[in-house]
Amino acid sequence: MALITLRRNLCHLSDFRIHGALAALKNPRVNHVHKIVQEHLCLWFCSLQPGPARVRFHHAHCKKFHSENGSDLHPVGEPVFSQVHDWDRFEQTVKNVDEEMCCRRLNNLGSSGEVLRFISTLPALPETVAAEALHRICEVEKKDGAHWLPKEILENSVFQALCDQVGRDPSNLSNAGLVTALQALTPLQGEPQSSLLLNLLAECQHRLEGGRLDIHSLCILGESLIKLQGPGCSTLELILCQLQGENVEKFPPEDILSLYRILQACPEKVDQHQRFLNKINNFSLSLVPKLNPKSMSQMLTALVVLDQTQALPLVIKLGKYAVRHIPHFTNEELGRVLGAFIHFGHNDRFFIEALEQHVTSLRLTLDPEVVSKVMEYCSRKLILSKPILNAVAEMFVCQSEKFSPRQISELLEPFGKLNYLPPNASALFRKLENILFTHFNFFPPKALLKLLHSCSLIECHPVNFMAKLFSPYFLQQLQGEESSLDRLSLAQLTQLFLTAVLECPFYKGPKLLPKYQVKSFLTPCSSLETPMDFQLYRSVMLGLIDLLGARLYFASKVLTPYCYTIDVEIKLDEDGFVLPFTADEDVHRRVALCINGPRRFCLSSKHLLGKEATKQRHLHLLGYQVVQIPYYEIEMLKSRLELVEYLQRKLFSQNPGSHWYQE
Template sequence: MALITLRRNLCHLSDFRIHGALAGLKTQRVNCVHKTVKEHLCPWFWSLQLEPVRVRFHHAHSKKFHSENGNDLHPVGEPAFSQAHAEDRSEHSVKNVDEQIFYRRLNSFTSSEEVLHYISTLQTLPDTMAAGALHRICEMEKKDDDQRLPKEILENSTFQTLCNQFAQDPSNLSNTGLVTALQALTLYVDPQSRLLLSLLAECQHRLEMGSLNIHSLCILGECLIKLQDPGCSTLDLIIYQLQGENLEEFTPEDIVTLYRILQACPEKVDQTFLHKINNFSLSVVPNLSPKLLSQMLTALVVLDQTQALTLVIKLGKYVVRHIPHFTNEELKEVLEAFIYFGYNDRFFTEALEQHVASLCLTLDPEVVSKVMEYCSRKLIFSKPILNAVAETFVCQSEKFSPNQTAEIIEPFGKLNYLPPNASALFRKLENILFTRFNYFPPKTLLKLLHSCSLIECHPVNFMAKIFSPYFLQQLQGEESYLDRLSLAQLTQLFLTAILECPFYKGPKLLPKYQVKSFLTPCSSLETPMDFQLYKSVMVGLIDLLGARLYFASKVLTPYCYTIDVEIKLDEDGFVLPFTVDEDIHKRVALCIDGPKRFCLNSKHLLGKEATKQRHLYLLGYQVVQIPYYEIEMLKSRIELVEYLQRKLFSQNSGGHW
């Protein structure tokens, strides 16, 4: 491991810029390395010109500056100090500082200035530690909207010394020091930096010599992806070498880094190798940090590893343990992955409930909306989550974008739930719609208002707008026609206005925008009947009524709803054959509700099914609900017939058979 000797106020680089050159290089050495590997690097790499950097040194009070090769933490011939002693003497040469203590100190600092001050107190520093310090500085200064390091960092003599030492002779650096320094610079430096080019050239040389270990290959691969097109042939060589390594020698961090590399260039992925990694990863999951867990799940999504459900399930098991420790971004990535793979788990839901209920007011709006999307997609009826999010929205509605607002409100309608603060919630929503109506994308707005109607919070004040030709034209956009789902939502909203809002006197929905059936391919407005449950009920109905003639199945009404089973009664309450269309006094609508019409693992009916039954009742039907959990309790055919008799012909119904 090379040792880097640091001095205070050694040099000042007047033209030190991130988007130019980072340090002075020994031109002869750089040109030699570049000549050796020129033919093998990507074309973009060699289209860049190296320009000389002017370096000015302040010689006053400077000490001798040198680098040495070596792999030991302590220089040869010098005693190693105990950890306790090292902590007491941390202001002295790093030969007195244990490596773990060094990195612990490094990670405890909260600013680059603290890191630089600490480094300036050390006389000699192994290149791996110097690279770690450089990486820590760049990491702390990284900002999404700024690609330059602050001027005070660039002009700091200790920082300049760090960079200059890596530029002087990269061939003397250890593999770890070399790739860690490169990794640090990729956070800020553009490919025109001389220092970056020098380090890349040395990495390329070692790569072709096959002298890079697994960890170095992984870091180099990620650096290349950040700096250039993942299609570069150099990356091919890295992936090829990694495929030849024994997976048992990979650390958990290396495995996740390998996933990230493959994620960046899925077209290069060998499926057999990926399957091998998935199987091996089962053994490393217990050792993954929250960050690595989220990164592995994200990579599995990008690589479309739907066949790796065993790995996803194990990841989910360990995600539960880390819920309180995820950052907002990491938790969002976990939820996105679980949505993608269709994963749900009772323990994960419970942990998520505790997390959201305790921290909802401090969670990022994107995370809050993603939590609601997860509950909505998986039909998870969680009162703690729904109540916490409703309270958050009332208190902090200004934080949420129009799309996030819709993602938060829609699950209440879908899951058929009114929170305790429903009046405040929908009053706040109404105020937002009044002031920001035009900011909502048309389809998002339609879904939002339709969801409100599912829980009887009818958007009467906005119906005139959404039934207007102007809004319908916006909804259609550049397409030649409106999609079926939007038409179905418009039709159901219009039916809601007629049945539940008789005081509405605004414009009506034109017939050309109305559908004939609410059964859409995505089952958004009606859930198809559970066939196995229907077969069981049909057997009981035949025994009860005497013949199949006395009931009809899958009846499409004039009001767009499809009734599972319809039974017609005359004025005296006698059952009529389903073929009869005269003397019908009452129609009985049997809603044979299978598990898919309820929230997950609950007896709570979904909003669309509750709305259907409510509307059928208002249309004059006698609605009889036959839920699956009641049928499952019956032990014999006789019990089934008795159950149906009680449901259809109770003393109050007036029916006969």
């Protein structure tokens, strides 16, 4: 009987599996199962040979076998059932391989019709394949935007047989088949599938309450319930409770990602499950090298939604391995990765270099939304990446029509913030001006204000549009339904008006009314100035006291009538002598010390931010002698004496050709 079974199974095996079996027979190191396979294969192949060969073959093995009825051969001294058990295991292995191949084939089919045609060619339909086929049909239809299956699919006899097999008696389904079928029908909750869904849900609930679902099935069931009943369903808590009782280190990567998605759906319960999340985060560190681009994007998205700031080691490791995946991320995935790095404040030199290479090589084919996200990342992290900025400037000049008004604002705002003019600046701003002339009213008011304010930071003043910005109509649009304009918008309007007065004397349009003007640009959360670095200020202050002789001769954090706050102000009379900071008469010159800490520069560079460069430019135009005290020069000084000498050179240089300010 075992011999007949083997011959039947081998007839269904593909050629490569037969060759594999023969190769295994040639290997002298075989286990017990392989030994039995070898002996039975020898008997079978012998039966296909001419008579003499068969006689010789049996003669060689006659000492090892005997037959009770003349047909059933088995080794002497061993029960017949041991061979039958081995052959059952062999048959099961072949069955599993066939099912796995069918499932892989199903995943490669691109339409419901192809799936149904493939299913109809199978001589038998295992429950796992049936559930997977149902899942693939619903997946394909969901991609086409359908919320339920088309009538021609529902009336198809093969599909009806498929549903009948899955839904006839769900209790006969394995856990994998049950949850896969439920997962398949979840996105398409149309009326024709409602009864089948209810049957599957009832069986899942029964097995869940009995603790009969494995980890993978629990994860699939949890995600399906969220889609069907929402994250507030009580059954989800039972699933999470059972999962928390399992050893996280035994979870495969796909189940870890499923757990993240389940917890992501109910962020309001993150405190309740934080201990469990900590275990998942710690274990996920070992999974990062195995993640594909899609999985990496999903994990980072979940960490953002759950605000796992305590999982920074995981974020850093994900950032490290994301470098190799940058060319393989989809547009949506890359956007999510960048959004996560913005959220957690992560930046990595190698990631930036890989991003530069990606953007520059695909600059004319990148999706506009991805380009906007890349620019947002550079802007938020203060990354002065000239390759990226140059590529985006070229892309905008060549393909401006594919960007929406909002995206145009997001693309060009970082140029002003990072204080950078690309090589094609004239063409870039000419293109922008033409777009604004024709589509001014299509821009969201706040986005438009940010864009034009950013242009002014790099001395590309929007003179032709200032009259519209200061008009009551635009200000009303900017305010919208709020009771008043927000603080940042008022500060930007004020600085634009100050720019018009100081740098555009030929502007004769309407002025910004005093009620819309702020008194100071240095305010929490909406500042157009960077606060002074306190530690750096303390060092400079001690040096100034030693140099000038007393604290009386300089003032700190001086608010000028022009909204700017000066870090340190020193007053000089006509002969160049220092006056007490309380003196208001005989002041001939005012020196403004800009004590520039690292936050006033682009990331890891000596390049001032746009708002700081504008502040120094305006102070100079207002009559101040601006002296920069950058942190990287102070850090090079080794003693208090060197600091005093440095400040003396900066403030009182006797070289008539030197400047007291740096442009």
